Amino acid sequence: MAAIKTADSRPIPDDIARQIVLPEGHSDENLLFAAYRWLRENNPLGQVRVEGYDPLWLVSKHADIMEIERQPEIFTSGGGVQPGSHNPILQNQAGDEFTKSLTGGSLRILDALPYLDPPEHTAVKDIANDWFRPASLKKWEDIIRGLAREAIGKRLREGENEIDFVNDFALFYPLHVIMSLFGVPEEDEPRMMALTQDFFGTSDPDAQRADVEALSPEAAAQQWSAAIRDFYAYFDVFVEERRKEPRDDLATIIACAKKEDGEFYPKEFAYGWFVAISTAGHDTTSSTLSSALEQLAIHPEQLKRVQQDPSLIPHLVNEVLRWASPVKQFTRQAARDYTLNGSEIKKGDRLMLLYQSANRDVDVFEDPDSFQLDRRPNKHIAFGYGPHMCIGQHVAKLELRIIFEELLPRIKSVELAGERKVVQTNFVGGLKNLPIRLELW
Template identity: 45%
Template sequence: MLPCIREARRPMSVMSAADHRIPLDVAFQLVDPKAYADGRIHEAYRWLRKNEPFGVADVEGVDPFWVATRHADILEISRQNSLFLNGARSPVLTSQVADRKVREMMGGSPHLLRTLIHMDEPDHMKYRVLTQAWFLPQNLRAMEDRIRVIAKGAVEKMLATGGRCDFVKDVALHFPLHVIMSIMGVPEEDEGRMLKLTQEIFGAADPELGRDAAAQADVPLEERQLDFGVITDFFDYYRRFSEHKRAHPSDDLGSLIANSQVDGQPLSDLEAMSYYIIVATAGHDTTSSSTGGAMWALAQNPGEFAKVKADPALIPSLVDESIRWTTPVKTFMRTAAEDTEVAGRKVAKDDWIMLCYASGNRDEAVFEDPGLFRVDRRPNRHLAFGYGAHLCLGQHLAKMEMRILWEELLPRIKSVELDGEPAMSEAVFVNGPKRLPIKFELA
C-alpha cells in the first residue's frame, strides 16, 4: 500500500495558508527506515535544504510534522527548550497506530518510557543532575586508564583475526558496550543480552536486527505496531538489577540510580527503569556507530587514513568528524508550546517538528565540502550531540572512548580497506553501520 497525501488529521497552520507541504516522494524518505540505510535520506536532505528547508511532511499513517533541515533552524529550535517541548508528544517519530497503543497502555501519556529525552523543565534538570557529575570531563579523567585497558583488549582481538574482520561486530559494538556496562555495574556475562536488546530497540524496523521486523516488513506504515516485548525484557532485567543495587550498593552508576531521590522521593519504577535503559542503550550504541562510521570512511579514503596515521594529533579531529559524518541520532521530534514562527513561517501550538541532525551536519552554509570526510576538519560545529538543555549527557565519555581506541589502534595497522559490502541499519531515529568487513595490514 503506497502512502498518499491527504488532508491533515491534526490542523497545522500551514495547511490553510501557502502550501509548504513537501512533495510526497521526498517526504516519504523521512519516514522510511530503508532510506536511512541506503543513503537516499541524504539526497532528500539536499533537496530540502535547497528547496523547502522548513516544510511539512504529510505521509499516510503519521501525523503531519514540520521538517527542519538547516543547521541554523535546528540550532534555534534546540536552544528554546521552553518553547519547543520534548514531553508534550513523542520525541521520537511514531506512527498513529503506535501512538494510540502507547496512550492506551500509559493512561493517556504518549511516552512508553520516562527518560531525560521525554522530560521538560522543571523535571528534566532534576533528573539530569542525578548522574551528570559522572560524565563531566574532570571525573572521566579518572576512568581513562580503565578505558585504555578495555581499548587495548579490543585492539588485540582485532589484530588476532589475522588481517580480516567485521569491524562493527568484532570491535565497534563491543568496546563501548563493555565501557558503559562496567561503569553501570552490569556483569560482563550479561553484556551480550544488553547488546541484543539495544539492537532490537533501535533497529526495530531492520529485518536483521529487529525482533519482529521481518514479519512487519510488508505491513503498511500506518498499521505497524511497536514491539513492546523488547521494553518488557529491559524492564524485567533492570528491575532485578535495581533491587540488587539497592540491597548491595557499590560505587557504580547503577547503584547511584537505584538509590537516587528526586524531591525527597525515590525514583518510581518507571523512572528508574527508564534511566537504566537510556544509559545502557545510548551509552554505547551511538559511540559504536560513530566508531564504525570512522573506520568505514578511513577505509574508503586512504589519503585521510594516511593523514591521521602520520599525525596522531589529528585524532580528536578525526573523532569529531566521524561523529558529524555518521550522526547516529538522525532525528528528534519537538512540539510547539505556543503559536510561534520558525524560518519565517507560522507554527501553531501543538505542531510537531522533526529536527534532522544529519541534514544540519551536512549543511553547505556551515560546512565546506560537507559531503567529504576530512580528518582535519576545523571548525566542526556539528549538531550530533544536540544543543541546549538536552545536549547529550555522555558526549565527553563518547569522545574519550573513541580517542583512546584510535590512539591504541592506529599505530598497530599500516593500511585498511573494505573487504566486502558494508551495510547501515534501517532506522529513522538512531542508525549506523551494522556490517563492515575490512582487511588491514599490521604496522
C-alpha cells in the same frame, strides 16, 4: 500524502518526504542525503503529511534546529497523557496508538530524559550529571584504555584480518566499556547486546523479534515496548541490589537517587536511565567507530596523516561524529504559535529535527559532503543542542579518542572488502555491516 507549501519555498515532493520520514527511506544513504540536500536548497522548513504519520515540519537547517533546541519551553519534548501530547521519538500513528493502549493513554513509555521537559528534565538530569562531566571521567581513562587494548587483542590479530568490522569489533568495544563503567557483569553483556539491537532495530526486518507481529503497522512500537519490558525485568533486580548494597559505580548513583523529600525516585526513573545508557551509550558509539574505519579506508592519505600526527585524533573524532550523526532525529511540539525562519508554526505542530541534514549544512560547514579529519571549526550537533544535548557526549568522545590512539598506530593498511549496508531506521542507527581487510603491525 500531500505536501504543504510554505512561503517562498517549493512544495516538498512526496518522494522526498517519504524518503526522510519512513524508516525504509534510510536504508539507501545516497537517496537519503540527496533528499536532505533538496530540503536545504528548496524548502528548508516545510510541512508534510506522510500517510500513517502525523503532519510534520521537516527542519533541515543547522540554525533552525539550534533555535528550536535552545527553547524547550516553546518546543517541548515530553510525551504525556494530556490531549495533544506527542511522542519525541517518531512513530507512526498506529505505533502511538499501540503505545497508549499499554500505558493508559500516555505516550511517555519511558521516564527517561528524551521524554521530559524542564523543570522535571533538569531534576532528573542532575541525578548523574556530575558523573558525566569531563573532570569526573578522568579517573576512568586508564580503565577504558585497558578495555580498548583488551578488545584489540581479543578480536583482532597481527597480520591480515578479513572481518566485518561492525559485527566482529565495533559493536563489542563500546558495549563492554559502558557496561563496565555502569556495573553490569560481563556475563550479562550478550543479553544487553541483544536487547540493544531489539531496541534500535524496530523497523529493520533483519532485527525483528519473533514475538512481534510482522508487517503490522504497529510492529515497530510492539518491538520497542517488548524490548523495554525485557530491560525492566533485568534492571528491577539491579535497582534492588544497589539500594541494599551500594557500590562505586554509575548504577548505584542512579538507583539510590532521592527526591527533595528524601524519598527514592520511583524505580521507573532508574529504569529510564539504565535503558538510555545501555542503548544510546553503546549503539551510537559503535556506529561512529565503524564510520571512521570506513572513511579511513576510503581516504588512506588521511589515515597516514593522523598516524603521523596523533594530535589530530580529537579532530577525527569530531569529524566522524558530524559525518555519521547516528542520532538522526528527535521531534518537538510547539507549545504556542511561533515564527521560525519566516514560517508560521502553530501551537500543537510537530517538528522533526534532522540532525544528519544540519551537519551537512553549507552555511555552517565548508564542503560538507567531504570527510576532513582536521575540519576546523566543526560546529556539529551530532549530540543535539541546548538542555537536551546528550549527557553522555564526553564518555563517547573519550571512548573514541582512546580506541583510535590504540588502534590507528597498529594499522598497516585497511581497505573495503565487500558490500556495506545500513540499519533500516529513521531514529538511531548506522552501518549494519562493514566488510574490510585490515592489516595490523
